[in-house]
Amino acid sequence: METAMKKVVSIHRGPPAHWVGDGFHVRSLFSYDRQPQTLSPFLLLDYGAPEEFAPSSERRGVGQHPHRGFETVTIAYQGGVEHRDSAGNHGVIGPGDVQWMTAASGIVHEEWHEHEFARRGGTMEMAQLWVNLPARDKMAAPAYQDIRSGQIPVVDLGGGSRVRVIAGEFRGAKGPARTFTPINVWDASIAAGGHVELDFTEGYTTLFAVLRGRVTINGAESAGPAELVVLDRAGTRVKLDAAEEATVLVLNGEPIDEPVVGHGPFVMNTQDEIRQAFADFHHGRLGQARA
Numbered sequence: 465m466e467t468a469m470k471k472v473v474s475i476h477r478g479p480p481a482h483w484v485g486d487g488f489h490v491r492s493l494f495s496y497d498r499q500p501q502t503l504s505p506f507l508l509l510d511y512g513a514p515e516e517f518a519p520s521s522e523r524r525g526v527g528q529h530p531h532r533g534f535e536t537v538t539i540a541y542q543g544g545v546e547h548r549d550s551a552g553n554h555g556v557i558g559p560g561d562v563q564w565m566t567a568a569s570g571i572v573h574e575e576w577h578e579h580e581f582a583r584r585g586g587t588m589e590m591a592q593l594w595v596n597l598p599a600r601d602k603m604a605a606p607a608y609q610d611i612r613s614g615q616i617p618v619v620d621l622g623g624g625s626r627v628r629v630i631a632g633e634f635r636g637a638k639g640p641a642r643t644f645t646p647i648n649v650w651d652a653s654i655a656a657g658g659h660v661e662l663d664f665t666e667g668y669t670t671l672f673a674v675l676r677g678r679v680t681i682n683g684a685e686s687a688g689p690a691e692l693v694v695l696d697r698a699g700t701r702v703k704l705d706a707a708e709e710a711t712v713l714v715l716n717g718e719p720i721d722e723p724v725v726g727h728g729p730f731v732m733n734t735q736d737e738i739r740q741a742f743a744d745f746h747h748g749r750l751g752q753a754r755a
Contacts, residue, residue, distance in 0.1 A: 467663075470670060470699035472681055473502075478511070478690040485526030487577050488512050488590065493673050493692045496594070496731055500724035502669070502694065505645055505717045507534055507594035507724070507731055509673055511690060514542060517577070519585035525576030528753050531567035532741045533602045533731040535595045537641075538563040539630070539651065539713070541675075543588035544578030550751030553608035560613025562630055564641050568597060568604040570741070570750040591675065591713060593649070598720050599733050601644045615640045616651075624655030625706075632716070647717030654679065654706040662702050662714065670695040670702070670716045677710025 478491035490510040494503055517524065525545070538545065540557045547563055548554045550572040557563050558578070565573065577588070597604070611630070617637035619627045627634050631641035632648030639649065646668075654660055654677070664670050672681070672693035680686045682703050687693050695702065697719075704712070723733045730741040744750055 467701045468699040469682055470664070470695040470702050472685050473694045473696050475685060475687050476692045476694070478692070481513075484510065485524070485575075487525035487575075488588070489515050490592075491690050493690060494671075496724055496726045501719070503671065504669060504719040504721075504724070505596045505647060506669065506671060506715050507596050507726070509594075509692070509713070509715075510592045511673065511675055512588060512590045513675075513690070514587050514589040516587055517582070517585050520582050522582075523576050524582060526574060528572050528574045529729060530570060530572045530741075530745045530750050531729045532570040532744075532750070533737075534567060534597050536565045536567065537593040537595060537630075537649065538565075538575075539591045539593070541589035541591070543586060543590065544581040545590065546576045546578045547573060548753040549573035549606070549608065550753055551606045551608065552754050555608070555610045557610075560616070562611040562616070562641070564609035564611060566604070566607040568602060568606050570744060571606040572745075572750050572752050574753045591673075593713075593715070594731070595643070595647065596720055596724065596731060597644055599722055602732060609641060611640050621658070621660055623658050625653060625658040625660055627652045627714075645718055645720060648714065650714040650716075652712045652714055654704060654710045654712065656706060656709045658706045660704045662704065664700050664702070664716050665718075666700050667697050668716050669697060669719050671714075672704075673713040673715065675711040675713060677706055677708045679710050679712060680705045680707070
């Protein structure tokens with residue numbers, strides 16, 4: 465039986481970059497306030513393209529802020545980020561590392577340029593993904609996964625192309641991230657002139673976030689830097705061709721068929737739950753990041 469190819473539903477270009485705090489200059493490739501059911505279980509993706517920062521003795525980044533109802537996944541490409549949260553977790557991620565934070569019932573955290581990186585200056589490049597949690601898990605205990613680059617399996621595709629398996633499974637390689645629902649997060653590097661075929665589960669959401677370079681999908685439509693490709697849930701295979709070296713974050717997962725109600729740093733299922741989240745934060749029930 466011939467494998468059914470997935471069709472491209474739409475291609476979206478990210479809006480102009482904006483600052484998150486004073487340390488992360490990002491473009492939001494997608495957000496839960498637009499088509500949340502189409503993108504489910506993914507809520508948001510911010511990408512900070514390579515940017516030079518001068519040496520500084522000042523802290524740069526984002527001070528204490530809350531989250532509830534989902535997970536944040538920070539992927540470091542260049543530079544270094546330091547994290548602290550109200551659950552007592554502390555970590556520093558550098559090139560190739562991933563920080564997977566489960567906010568769930570509520571957490572307050574801060575994200576800064578790592579001290580040595582700030583002192584000497586350099587290039588910062590990061591991506592942060594928000595992954596939704598089903599209603600049954602939104603009030604679970606917060607958690608933190610510090611995933612080192614060496615823990616992430618790398619599948620060699622030949623010709624200089626490869627896929628790092630952060631979550632889920634790709635060609636028998638299983639990613640280290642623990643997830644609440646079935647998802648795949650693959651960090652694909654495709655060499656110039658490279659050709660890659662990817663297989664997916666029928667009925668799952670599939671998104672391609674092109675971070676660098678340009679790719680052609682199924683020999684027809686193309687997408688370039690800071691563009692998001694949304695594919696039909698029908699079909700199981702996609703072919704990618706790269707005329708130039710490309711980095712593509714591949715997001716694939718089982719949709720969560722529940723209401724998505726969000727406001728700023730909180731994503732729940734009802735407006736009452738959002739109001740409760742704000743009340744809990746303002747009354748200090750989510751704690752504060754520990755020094």
